[in-house]
Amino acid sequence: MYVCICNGYRESEIREVAGEGVTCAQDAYMALGNGPCCGRCLDVAQALIDATHVPQVAAHG
Ligand code: FES
Numbered sequence: 001m002y003v004c005i006c007n008g009y010r011e012s013e014i015r016e017v018a019g020e021g022v023t024c025a026q027d028a029y030m031a032l033g034n035g036p037c038c039g040r041c042l043d044v045a046q047a048l049i050d051a052t053h054v055p056q057v058a059a060h061g
Pocket residue numbers: 003004005006007035036037038039040041042
């Protein structure tokens with residue numbers, strides 16, 4: 001699924017850079033090559049990044 005239509009960034013790409021330590025949508029876009037254009041996608045991108053950084057509950061057993 002595309003998060004950013006302007007740049008053609010996919011959800012998986014956003015999650016990937018978030019996993020590398022990026023915490024801000026604009027930084028994630030720069031890491032992928034281009035900063036935001038229209039900016040409409042930034043809220044969605046930021047939510048994905050935030051979700052990536054929420055500590056996961058480890059499954060035991
Ligand atoms: S849709 Fe991402 S900057 Fe426009």
